[in-house]
Structures are given as structure tokens and as C-alpha cells.
Amino acid sequence: MQINGKPYHTIWLNEADSSVVQVIDQRKLPFVFEILDLKTPEDCFCAIRDMAVRGAPLIGVTAAYGMYLALLNFRGSSLEEYLDEKATYLKTARPTAVNLAFAVDEMLKFMKLNIGHPRLKEISLKKATELKVREIEFSEKIGEFGLKLIEDMYERKQAPVNILTHCNAGWLACIDWGTATAPVYKAHHKGIPVHVWADETRPRNQGARLTAFELGEEGVPHTVIADNTGGHLMQHNMVDLVIVGSDRTTVTGDVANKIGTYLKALAAKDNGVPFYVALPSSTFDWQLKNGVLEIPIEERDPDEVTLIEGWNGESIQPVRLTPEKSRAANFGFDVTPARLVTGLITERGICRANEESILQLFPEGNKQ
Numbered sequence: 001m002q003i004n005g006k007p008y009h010t011i012w013l014n015e016a017d018s019s020v021v022q023v024i025d026q027r028k029l030p031f032v033f034e035i036l037d038l039k040t041p042e043d044c045f046c047a048i049r050d051m052a053v054r055g056a057p058l059i060g061v062t063a064a065y066g067m068y069l070a071l072l073n074f075r076g077s078s079l080e081e082y083l084d085e086k087a088t089y090l091k092t093a094r095p096t097a098v099n100l101a102f103a104v105d106e107m108l109k110f111m112k113l114n115i116g117h118p119r120l121k122e123i124s125l126k127k128a129t130e131l132k133v134r135e136i137e138f139s140e141k142i143g144e145f146g147l148k149l150i151e152d153m154y155e156r157k158q159a160p161v162n163i164l165t166h167c168n169a170g171w172l173a174c175i176d177w178g179t180a181t182a183p184v185y186k187a188h189h190k191g192i193p194v195h196v197w198a199d200e201t202r203p204r205n206q207g208a209r210l211t212a213f214e215l216g217e218e219g220v221p222h223t224v225i226a227d228n229t230g231g232h233l234m235q236h237n238m239v240d241l242v243i244v245g246s247d248r249t250t251v252t253g254d255v256a257n258k259i260g261t262y263l264k265a266l267a268a269k270d271n272g273v274p275f276y277v278a279l280p281s282s283t284f285d286w287q288l289k290n291g292v293l294e295i296p297i298e299e300r301d302p303d304e305v306t307l308i309e310g311w312n313g314e315s316i317q318p319v320r321l322t323p324e325k326s327r328a329a330n331f332g333f334d335v336t337p338a339r340l341v342t343g344l345i346t347e348r349g350i351c352r353a354n355e356e357s358i359l360q361l362f363p364e365g366n367k368q
């Protein structure tokens with residue numbers, strides 16, 4: 001997608017130096033556009049942990065490039081042991097998005113299979129780039145399948161389709177297109193009138209800062225709302241469709257996503273609003289069946305709750321929201337049970353949120 005009319009991906013290899021991976025520092029958007037150079041697996045780990053890059057597909061691809069950078073920085077006697085160590089290290093950057101482990105394991109398996117290859121660095125870079133391109137292809141397919149939902153809704157109402165989304169499951173969470181926003185962009189590009197209610201998404205405000213930013217750059221009409229507004233809008237028929245992303249979805253259709261998603265799903269169920277989750281197959285956890293009990297939920301620094309960052313016209317500054325003595329809890333994700341999910345929009349089509357439907361689309365899934 002584009003920023004200031006210039007096309008971007010969220011991550012790329014420095015054209016002048018193949019030992020440098022570059023990313024947009026999303027901690028600064030929308031106020032400052034800054035590019036970060038990643039030169040080591042430690043740089044990739046910190047970029048993921050500190051959310052300079054975030055979003056399940058982007059986290060996975062960043063870690064994949066981290067394995068390539070590890071190879072460039074190899075020092076020691078056993079390359080295999082070194083790669084095992086860096087893979088384990090990278091996977092600890094954040095616990096919930098399964099794409100991280102999926103991508104690192106795929107890179108590690110490839111690199112070990114080719115450990116003696118004379119051009120191991122070159123083919124490992126190619127493998128990481130293939131994972132990046134695969135996520136772009138997945139996102140665009142999700143957009144095409146999700147477009148049909150929006151088209152059908154527009155045919156019925158012959159008025160702009162109002163879509164509510166939570167957090168940022170846009171192209172900034174992926175490489176391009178996004179997951180939840182991909183159908184929105186496809187509809188907008190096709191001339192179908194859409195409007196997006198963008199949940200601000202406390203505490204890090206990915207919706208207010210990132211989703212609003214990318215929708216604005218693409219010219220998509222949108223309104224930023226406080227997190228607790230969605231239920232009211234649904235009660236008053238102001239939401240036609242909810243589309244959110246996912247960080248990890250079980251083979252039974254339980255969906256881990258940004259904290260607050262579960263509450264939106266409850267409101268959608270209570271008001272008969274279709275609730276869809278857009279995700280690539282790289283976000284399925286084929287080993288898990290009970291998301292509420294089994295998906296690890298990240299707990300982040302409570303100061304992300306007690307402080308909030310904003311732009312004062314010159315720089316990004318934190319201000320305190322709570323009394324110094326008050327404690328805070330900062331759960332990063334929650335799990336929406338499959339029973340509240342209308343359907344899953346994937347790169348192979350839309351399916352029900354149950355094991356039978358998921359495995360019909362991905363028969364190889366639980367053999368992974």
C-alpha cells in the first residue's frame with residue numbers, strides 16, 4: 001500500500017546492502033515516518049519485542065529475516081548449534097502470534113537441510129523473501145474472498161457498508177494489503193462505498209494511530225471510536241459487518257486477537273451482526289483445540305496502560321493517565337470462542353469456525 005503516495009511494504013532488504021533489513025518503525029506512526037535498520041537477530045528480536053514491527057504476519061517475516069541475519073553474523077564452531085540457539089531466542093520475542101514460531105521453524109528446517117550448501121546465505125535470503133511474498137499473496141487472496149462479503153452486503157442495502165474493525169490488522173500488520181483491511185481495500189478500489197469504524201484499541205492505540213493512518217492514506221472513509229463504542233453502534237444498526245485479524249487461531253476456530261476482540265464478538269452476537277476473522281494459514285495453530293485454555297496471552301509492561309503517547313506538535317511525548325500509586329494490568333490479547341465467529345476469511349476461501357470446515361480448506365493442516 002502507500003504512504004504519501006509512495007508504495008511501501010512494511011519490511012524490505014536494503015537495496016545497497018544485503019546485510020541490512022529495513023522496516024518502518026511503527027512506534028512513531030502516524031506522527032513520524034522513520035526507517036529502522038536491522039543488522040542482527042538481536043535487532044529483529046528487539047524490533048518485535050518493542051513493537052517497532054507488530055502484527056502476526058509481519059512478526060513472522062521479521063523473525064525469518066532474523067534467521068538470515070543470524071547466518072551473516074555467525075561466529076563459533078558449530079553452525080547448527082548456533083542456528084538452534086538463535087531460533088529459540090527469536091521465538092521468545094513475543095508469545096501469542098503463532099506466525100513467529102511458524103516462520104522461524106520453517107527457516108531453521110530449511111537452513112539445516114542445506115547446512116553444507118556453498119551459497120547458504122543466498123538461498124536463506126531467498127527463503128525468507130519467499131515467506132514475505134507468500135504473506136503478500138495470502139493477504140491479497142483474503143482481500144478477494146472478503147470482497148464478496150462486502151459486495152453482497154452492498155447489493156442488499158444499496159448504501160455504504162459500515163465495517164467495524166479492532167486494533168490494526170491492516171497492511172502495517174502484514175507486508176501489504178493486510179488481513180481485516182484487505183477486503184476493505186479491494187472494495188474501495190472497486191468503487192464500492194465503505195466506511196470503517198476503527199476502534200482506537202487501548203492501550204497502544206493501534207487502531208487510532210495505525211488503522212486510521214493507513215485507511216486515510218488509501219482514501220477510505222473511516223471514523224475512530226473509543227473501544228467501548230462498538231456495542232452501541234451495533235444496537236443502532238450502524239455496523240453491517242465486523243472484520244478483525246488474528247494472532248493465533250486453533251484448528252477448532254478459537255481466535256486469539258488483540259484484547260477487546262472478545263467483547264466485540266459478544267456484542268455482535270447479541271445484535272445479529274456478522275463477525276468475521278481474516279487470517280492467513282500461517283496464523284493457524286494446528287496443535288491446539290481449546291484456545292481459551294491453551295493460547296499463551298502476552299502480558300506487557302503496565303506502563304503501556306498508565307501512560308499514553310501523543311504528538312504535541314513537535315515530538316511524541318508520554319503523559320500519565322493514572323495516579324502514580326495505582327497498579328495496572330496489561331493483557332495484550334483475548335480469545336474469542338469459535339461459537340461467536342461467523343466465519344474465517346483465509347487465502348483459500350471463507351469457512352465456518354469449526355475443525356471440520358477448517359480441515360476441508362486445509363487438509364494438510366493438522367499434519368504439520
Ligand SMILES: CSC[C@H]1O[C@H](OP(=O)(O)O)[C@H](O)[C@@H]1O
Binds near residue numbers: 055169178246247
Ligand atoms: C494481521 S495480525 C494483526 C493482529 O496483531 C495485532 O496485535 P499487535 O499489534 O500487538 O501485534 C492485533 O491483534 C491484530 O489483530
